[in-house]
Amino acid sequence: MKLPKVNQQHLLFSIALGVVGLLINYYPIQFFANVQFVLGNTVTVIAAVLLGPWYAFVTAMLASTGLMINWDSPHVYLFFGLEALFLGYARRRDIYALYADAAYWLIIGAPLVYVYVTFIMDIPSSHLGFIIAKQGVNGLVYTSIASLLILAIPKLWFFKDKVKDRHRRLLSAQLTYFFTLMVTLTLLFSALIFNYYYLERQQTMLRKNINDAVSHLATSAQNYINSHKTVIANAANQLTIAADDPLRWQPILSNLHSSYPGFISMLIANPQAEIVAASPVSRLLAQSKTQNVSIKDRDYFIESFYNHRLFVSSVFLGRGFGNDSIIAMSAPFYTNEQHTTTAGIIEGSLDLNHFSHVDQTNEYAEDESVVMVDEQNQIIYASEKLGLNSLSPFTFAINKGVYQTSLELLNIERPKSIVPEYIYAHKTLDNGWTVYILKEFSPLLKLAEEQMFSSFIMLLISLLGTFYISKKLSALLTVPLEAVASQFSPSGLGLNKVQSIDENSPKEVFSLYQRLAASKQQLIDHQVELEDTVARRTEELEAANRKLKELVDRDPLTGLYNRRYAERKFTELLDFCLRSEQAITVAVLDLDLFKKINDNYGHLAGDECLRIFAQLLQKYFKRDIDIVSRYGGEEFLLILPLTNALHIQHHLNSFREALAEFEMISPEDKRSFHITVSIGAITANPNYADELDKWIKIADDNLYQAKQDGRNKTVIDIITQ
Incomplete structure (x- = not known):
């Protein structure tokens, strides 16, 4: 097979276009999440329309390199290279670029994106529709821009040795395409601008709601901790007053615990670190039957007894006297009001299930979760659906991938994924704890997908209407011209054709009709005479052909x-x-x-x-x-x-x-x-x-x-x- 000769001028022009496309694609326009407009592909469409498929392919490879540098994803060479070839071959068949590109993304591009995302990329299937839609939208945008540039730049009309139409186009088809192109671009940008501001508003509302939620939860948690610290401090003062009467300690502790059920358990220890009172009492009795219960190695005893301060521990697993994950609050009490001699400590194990109750009773959305960590980043509480264990470190990755939004994003299950899992907000409490509110990112992306699909369904309906109206409008311009032209054909003898040229027709067309009407009759007379002659000759020829065909297909002897x-x-x-x-x-x-x-x-x-x-x-x-x-x-x-x-x-x-x-x-x-x-x-x-x-x-x-x-x-x- 002989290869076509390379046109040096076309090759240089396609390379120049490709370099321009590379520079433009190196700075794609950010829209939302991973939607970026690759306007550099406009030059690929121009090359396909003017130069044909293979020069367009060269342009596409260079323009796609800008995206490859930016995204580090080689799929761009496949998708946009095939698109260039498809548009180039469609141009050779006189198919308009906008129609051809829509067909490419529908028939070839969308299935390729589906296969690539499903089998190669680490992206959830729920994002698939959004990714396919944004590729098609991108194609419509840069194809529309390229088509308008070709129409708007006269030098491109007369580009030397450009691809020629195989058949002369109808004026009505050209007008219809131009109107459709203009409406497509207008509606596309209108829909995109509307979607952009709509999504911006949604992000602002989400950011406000999640910040309000974390502030509310942080305030609630802070108040919960402070109120129980106050309880422990007041209990220590009460025990200081009754320090000389140890028999009163147990009743005081039991009454206090019944008033503040936020503590799982409470205890009083003497200077020897032995538990001498507890609530509920049943735990102390169960432990005392086997051994004396000592807490001298516990931080809450050491910090309060020796350092004489109210102490709040980090989260830890209770040992012996209760086996729950707890936060211990403890304070010393004294034998005198001058606080010179420590009579013991009082300790309360704070109920972490309170945060579960707060999580469930607050009006968060179903896709929101709560995580609370202590100053050592150990999980105090996490919503059940997150599957995180108490006392484990809270590990996550801040997502700074290709999904660009004005929200803060993080990943927990797949820290290395480019797809964000959660929108988050956090606030640190006075004691060093941090509260996180997590909201799933996928509903926002689903909203963007639905908004985009809805907009472009409306766009499709509008385009069909525009196409129909454009054809009618084109007919208003072209039918009178066709009627004038029909005067030179045998069909112009009918009254219907003559009636289409009247005082309602454009002045220029009516004037042309009047000038041609005088010579038309002579042409008709000659035409009728010629038709009669041709009819006779045709009838004779058809009869001869029938006889010849009969002779060719039949056996002369048998007639079979x-x-x-x-x-x-x-x-x-x-x-x-x-x-x-x-x-x-x-x-x-x-x-x-x-x-x-x-x-x-x-x-x-x-x-x-x-x-x-x-x-x-x-x-x-x-x-x-x-x-x-x-x-x-x-x-x-x-x-x-x-x-x-x-x-x-x-x-x-x-x-x-x-x-x-x-x-x-x-x-x-x-x-x-x-x-x-x-x-x-x-x-x-x-x-x-x-x-x-x-x-x-x-x-x-x-x-x-x-x-x-x-x-x-x-x-x-x-x-x-």
Whole structure:
């Protein structure tokens, strides 16, 4: 295959366009999430329209390099390279670029994006629709811009050796495309601007709501901690007053615990770090039966007893006296009001399930979650649906990938994924704890997807309406011109055409009509005369053609169709049987010992024998769809569609027997004689073979067998598979 010659000017122009596209694509326009407008591909469309597919491919490879540098994703070469070739070949077939690009993304681009995202990229399937939609939208945007640039820049109209239209375009089609292009671009940008501000508003509302939620929860948690710290401090003061009467400690502790159920348990320890009072009392009694309970190694005892301060611990797992994940609050109490001698400590284990209650009772959305960590980043509480365990470190990754929004994003389950999992807000409490509110990112992306799909369904409906209106508007401009032009054609003789040119027509068109009307009648007279002459000649030619066709397709002796006609018709009959799923029979018939007829009775008798044989064939095989032909000499061919396999052999034998009984008369000496025929046939489904020769081969083999068996026989193969 000879390769086309490279046009150096076109190659340089395509490379220059590609470099421009590379620079533009290196700075894609951010819209929302991972939607970026790659306007650099505009130059690829220009190259496809002006230069054809392969120069456009060169431009696309260079322009896509800007995206490759930016995104580090080689799929851009495949998607946009194929798009360039598709647009280039569509241009060679006079298909407008906007229509061709819409077809590309619908037929080729969308399936490719689906396969690539599903099998190669680490992106949830819920994002698939949004990704496919944004690719198609991108294509419509830069194709519309490119088409308008070509229309707006006169130098591109007269680009040397550019791709030419194969057929001259209609003015109405050009006007319709121009109007459709303008409306498409206008509606596209209107929809995109609306969606942009709508999504910005949604993000602002989300940011406000999530910040309000984290502030509320942080305040609630801070108040919860402070109130219980106050309880512990007040209890320590009360125990200082009753320090000289240890018997009062247990009742004080039990009453206090019943008033503040936010503590899982409470205890009082003496200076020896032995628990001397507890609530509920049952825990202390259960422990005391086996051993003395000592807490001298606990931070809450050491910090309060020795450092004389109110202490709030980090989260830890309780040991011995309760096995829950707890936060201990403790404070010392003294033997005197001067706080010189420590009489013991009081401790309360704060109930972390309170945060679960706050999480459930606050009016958060279903897709919001709560995480609370202490100053060491250990999880104090996490919403159940997150699947995070208490006391484990809270590990996450701040998402700064290609999904650009004005919200703060993070990932927990897939920290390395480019797809964000959660929108978040956080606030740190006075004691160093941090509260996080997490909201799933996918609902926002789903909202953007629905908004985009809704907008572009409306766009599609608008475009269909625009296309219809544009065609009507184009007709208002072009119909009068067509009416003027029709005056030079035979169709212009009708009144309907004349009536379309009247005082309501544009002045220029009406003036042109008046100037041409005077010369039209002369043209019509000459035309009528010429038509009469042509009609006579045409009728004579058609009659001659019919006679010639009859001579070409018929055997002059028998009047049957000839071999060429049968072979030509076989394919049509085969297709007919395929559609109706019916069998077809091909039979070859050969007159037995025909040479003896010529030798004994003369050639005129032989010819008469062939004519009578042909008439008998036509009598027995007389359906319109049956092909009865003379195959050569004394051989005849039958092609019988819609065959009943159970009866075909009987029908062939009936003909053979009738022929054997038929009395032939020699035209010269009026002697009578009989003749027989041997038949070889095949009946099969039409998908047995496409070529007639393969059917005839089986029939010939069976004919040979009939001859071998003594002639005047019928041998048929009925193939059911």
